[in-house]
Amino acid sequence: MKIAVLTKAIPSYESSIRVDSTSKWIDEAVVNFVVNESDSYALEEALQIKEKLDNGSEVVVITMGSEDNTSKVLKDGLAKGADRAIFIKNEDSNTDPLAIAKLFADNLKDENFDLIFSGLQSDDLGSGQTGVLIGEMLDMSTATLGIETDIEESKIKVKRELESGWFQWVTLPLPASVSIQSGINEPRYPSLKGIMGAKRKESKVIDGQSSAAKQNFINLFIPKNEKATERIEGDVDGIVAKIMDILKNKLRVVS
Amino acid sequence: MILVVLENQRGSIHAFSKEAVAAGQNLASKLGTELSILCMGENASSLKEQASDYKAKDLILAEHDMISTYSADGYSKVLSDIITDLSPKYVIMGHSYMVRDFMPRVSAKLNLPFVSDIISVNHDGGSPAFARQVFNAKLATNIQPDESSNTTLLSFQSAAFSSDDIELGGSDAASVFEVNLNNEDIKSMSEPEFQESSSGVDLTTAELIVSVGRGIESEDNIPMVESLAEVMGAEIASSRPVVDMGWLPSYRQIGSSGQAVSPKLYFSVGISGAIQHVVGMKGSKNIIAINKDEEAPIFEIADYAVIGDLMEILPKLTEELQK
Numbered sequence: 001m002k003i004a005v006l007t008k009a010i011p012s013y014e015s016s017i018r019v020d021s022t023s024k025w026i027d028e029a030v031v032n033f034v035v036n037e038s039d040s041y042a043l044e045e046a047l048q049i050k051e052k053l054d055n056g057s058e059v060v061v062i063t064m065g066s067e068d069n070t071s072k073v074l075k076d077g078l079a080k081g082a083d084r085a086i087f088i089k090n091e092d093s094n095t096d097p098l099a100i101a102k103l104f105a106d107n108l109k110d111e112n113f114d115l116i117f118s119g120l121q122s123d124d125l126g127s128g129q130t131g132v133l134i135g136e137m138l139d140m141s142t143a144t145l146g147i148e149t150d151i152e153e154s155k156i157k158v159k160r161e162l163e164s165g166w167f168q169w170v171t172l173p174l175p176a177s178v179s180i181q182s183g184i185n186e187p188r189y190p191s192l193k194g195i196m197g198a199k200r201k202e203s204k205v206i207d208g209q210s211s212a213a214k215q216n217f218i219n220l221f222i223p224k225n226e227k228a229t230e231r232i233e234g235d236v237d238g239i240v241a242k243i244m245d246i247l248k249n250k251l252r253v254v255s
Numbered sequence: 256m257i258l259v260v261l262e263n264q265r266g267s268i269h270a271f272s273k274e275a276v277a278a279g280q281n282l283a284s285k286l287g288t289e290l291s292i293l294c295m296g297e298n299a300s301s302l303k304e305q306a307s308d309y310k311a312k313d314l315i316l317a318e319h320d321m322i323s324t325y326s327a328d329g330y331s332k333v334l335s336d337i338i339t340d341l342s343p344k345y346v347i348m349g350h351s352y353m354v355r356d357f358m359p360r361v362s363a364k365l366n367l368p369f370v371s372d373i374i375s376v377n378h379d380g381g382s383p384a385f386a387r388q389v390f391n392a393k394l395a396t397n398i399q400p401d402e403s404s405n406t407t408l409l410s411f412q413s414a415a416f417s418s419d420d421i422e423l424g425g426s427d428a429a430s431v432f433e434v435n436l437n438n439e440d441i442k443s444m445s446e447p448e449f450q451e452s453s454s455g456v457d458l459t460t461a462e463l464i465v466s467v468g469r470g471i472e473s474e475d476n477i478p479m480v481e482s483l484a485e486v487m488g489a490e491i492a493s494s495r496p497v498v499d500m501g502w503l504p505s506y507r508q509i510g511s512s513g514q515a516v517s518p519k520l521y522f523s524v525g526i527s528g529a530i531q532h533v534v535g536m537k538g539s540k541n542i543i544a545i546n547k548d549e550e551a552p553i554f555e556i557a558d559y560a561v562i563g564d565l566m567e568i569l570p571k572l573t574e575e576l577q578k
Contacts, residue, residue, distance in 0.1 A: 013469075013527060016550070017393045026390065037496075095396075097369065098362060123391050126530070127371055129359040132327075136363035141442045142327055144356045161512055162352050162448060163264075165505075169446040170326075181512075183499030214368035214404060218384055218397040225555050233549075233562040240571045243543065246559060247487075247576075251541055253463055253520050254487060254576060 001057040001151070003046045004108065006118040006130065007039040007077060009069045019220045025093045026220065033069040035076055038119025042180040044187040046117050047081045049151050060111070064088040064103060064208060078198035079190030085201065088208040095125060096213035101133030103208045109138055115156065116177040120145050128179070135177030143170050144179040257283045257290045258343035260334065261306060262353055263298040263325075265448070268305050271349020271411070273418035276309055278376075278411050279347045280422050285378055288344065291315055292426065293337065296322035296330055303429075310424035319434035321441055325353060328441045331360035333434055338365060338406055340432070350410040352511075362408055368400045369408040372530070374415050385409065391529050392552035413511075413534050456490070456506055462519045463489035466509055466536070469496040470525020470546060470565055477502050479569050480524060486576040489522065494532045510535035524565045528553025545569075 011017060011031040018027040043061065050057040061077030063070045067089060074085040088107050094100050108116075116135065121128035128144070135142035147167070148159035160168045161181050172178070190198075232242050247254045259279035262269040276292065283290040289312040294302040299318045306314060317337060322329040330353075338346060338361070346361075348354045350372045362369035370385045377384040377397055384397040400407040458464060465484040471477065484491040491507060498508045509516055510532040521539035526532060528544075528551055536542070537556050544557040545565045554560040561568070 011390065013391070014548070017390045019394065026394070097359070097371075098366070101359075101363065123529075125389055126387075126391075128355050129362070129369060129371065132356070132359035133363045136331070136360045142356075142360065143443065145352060160352075160356070163511060164514065165512075166448050166450050168448045171444045171446075173442050182495065186501075212401075214366070214401045215370055215398050215407075216401075218380075218399050220389070220394050220396045223388065223392070223395045223552070223555055227556060227558060229554060229557050229560045231560050231562065236563065236567045236571060239561060239563050239568055240575055243559075243561065243568075243572055244575050246543065247520075251520055 001049065001053055001055070001115065002111070002113050003049060003057065003059050003115045003117065004111065004113040005039070005043045005046045005059060005061050005077065005082065006104065006116065007043060007061055007063050007073050008036040008119070008122045009033040009063065009065060009073045010036045010122055010124040019222075023219045024217050028069070033072065035073050036119050036122045038121065038180060038182045040187040041182050041184050042117040042119050043077055043080060043082065044185045045149060045180055046115070047188070048185060049115075049149070053151070058083045060084050060086060060113075062086045062088070062104070062108070064090055064100070066091050074203060075198055076190065078201045078203070079194040080188055081194060083201065085203040087203065087205045089205055090208040090210060092210045094210055094213075095217050096215050097127045097129040097133060098214045099211050101130050101137060102211050104130070105134045105137035107206050107208060108134070112175075114174045116140065118177070118179050120179045120181050131177050131179040138175070138177070140175040140177045141172040142177050143172055145181045146178050147181045147184050149178065256288055256312075256341065256343045257345045257347065258293055258338075258341060259290065259347045260293045260295060261302045262349065262351055263296070263302055266298060266301065268302055269349060269351055270418065271351050271413055273421060274413065274416045275347045275349045275411055276306075277416040277418055277420045280310065281416065281420070282345060282347070282376065282383065285383070286344070291341070291343070293317060295333060297325050308423045308425055310422040311426040313428045313430055314426040315430050315432055317432040317434050319436050321436045322434070324445055326441055326443050326445050327357040327360055328443055329436060330357045331364060332436065332440050335361050335364045336435065337432055338367075342405055344406065346406060346408045348410050350412050354410050358408055358410060365406070367406050367408055368404055369410070370398050370400060371410045373409055373411045388530050391527060392533070393550060412530065414537070458490055458492055458507070458509065458514045458516050461490040461516065463487055463522070464492050464516060464518045464520070465489045465522045465524065466492040466494065466526060467497055467503070467524050468494040468526030468532075470527075471497065471502075474500070474502045476566070483569055483573045483576070486573055487522070492516070494526045494529070523553055523557070524569065526553055527551045528556070
């Protein structure tokens with residue numbers, strides 16, 4: 001079984017997000033890039049399938065973007081147990097899901113993966129389309145929001161999460177592209193041995209050329225506050241007194 | 256022409272689809288074009304019945320045994336054929352989990368842009384731009400589909416439009432689209448939808464909710480939140496990461512994959528306010544949010560934005576409430 005895991009470097013939750021001078025992108029200089037959360041779950045699911053099958057399966061961790069932002073992502077994947085890495089180098093701040101997916105599909109089609117796993121969406125652009133788009137482009141079956149998988153010969157069963165606590169099992173013939181929901185497993189931490197071994201693993205670099213975008217960011221902006229929000233800050237005692245006043249006197253939810 | 260596609264949710268028109276009808280009617284009137292409504296696949300003839308009052312030019316039915324239960328293969332093939340036949344300027348759906356599952360397939364099949372999870376439409380420029388949230392809701396962006404594209408696919412986030420604004424009056428015409436599917440078109444097999452056994456905790460009826468997010472940092476700190484909830488007489492709830500980490504059971508989760516609530520008070524601690532969470536609680540009558548990041552998007556919808564360290568605030572607040 002040959003399994004690809006698509007993973008993305010995104011700004012960490014703590015990072016300060018500032019619109020840059022073009023107003024079409026953010027100032028990356030002040031941002032700390034980390035692995036997109038649901039991609040970690042996708043990698044773990046792939047590693048568990050490889051370990052379960054125990055038949056010389058291969059897990060390949062793949063990312064795209066600029067070298068500065070993404071190097072950590074591939075190192076992390078290799079250290080956790082991926083067998084090799086592919087880096088599609090592309091310095092454009094690509095925001096068009098179709099162009100992004102095409103770049104992956106064009107550069108991965110000769111690999112003939114049996115399975116492509118991706119996180120359900122990236123926490124930066126959040127389109128949630130890449131895995132499905134690539135699946136269609138490479139004539140694979142597709143499913144999204146996988147919260148459990150069961151691999152069988154030539155097919156994969158995926159428990160899909162639906163809205164409001166509903167689920168559905170879907171059986172896909174391989175090859176298949178499946179997006180993984182967070183919470184499906186417990187992502188491992190890299191071992192020291194894994195970190196040392198990662199340096200000796202194959203890491204291939206491909207120069208990726210973007211195709212014309214079908215949709216473009218016109219301008220990034222800070223969302224408007226929808227409510228007249230009252231700010232409460234300062235020392236802890238003052239904050240607590242203020243909250244007590246709101247609970248007791250304004251909202252009257254405690255006596 | 257604008258085409259709105261209705262989705263079946265256990266026998267009824269999906270709430271997001273109703274909002275999509277309102278969005279479609281609004282866009283059609285702004286652009287001076289006509290609206291058609293498509294009832295496709297699962298339960299299609301009943302959806303058509305239920306949609307018969309909606310004002311539209313045409314109410315289209317597309318039925319076939321092979322799409323009588325949802326599959327990404329079947330739905331994407333049939334909708335692609337319909338788009339090729341009708342060439343709508345926009346195809347509109349709600350941003351549901353089903354749309355996320357099959358609409359990108361249509362986008363790739365026909366090489367059409369799919370702008371997903373839209374929160375508003377901006378008509379200031381020549382052609383409409385569509386706003387969506389990015390960077391975990393810390394920013395939003397206006398998106399312009401490529402002018403040369405004949406059709407653009409759109410999905411709207413819940414509550415971007417209100418189903419109260421649907422214009423009634425029925426459709427001028429009704430038509431049937433001849434669905435053409437072969438066995439090889441459908442590779443995947445879906446089983447019936449099911450619900451996991453719940454605990455009996457119904458957060459939707461709770462008047463007071465204390466909800467905890469990843470800001471709590473560790474499972475060891477959960478009792479701190481439980482104490483506060485207990486002394487307030489509130490139900491405890493959480494955002495997704497807390498459930499993913501196994502710190503609270505999944506039936507406590509608020510958001511698109513959990514429960515949607517509208518209590519008298521939603522007391523949010525350490526929740527940043529990602530879109531998937533906010534859709535489940537923005538209807539709350541009052542929102543108090545504690546977060547140490549003053550740029551946390553939860554503050555945009557909060558009535559009271561408490562900027563501070565919950566580790567310090569919660570124990571003292573609990574102590575005060577106990578007095």
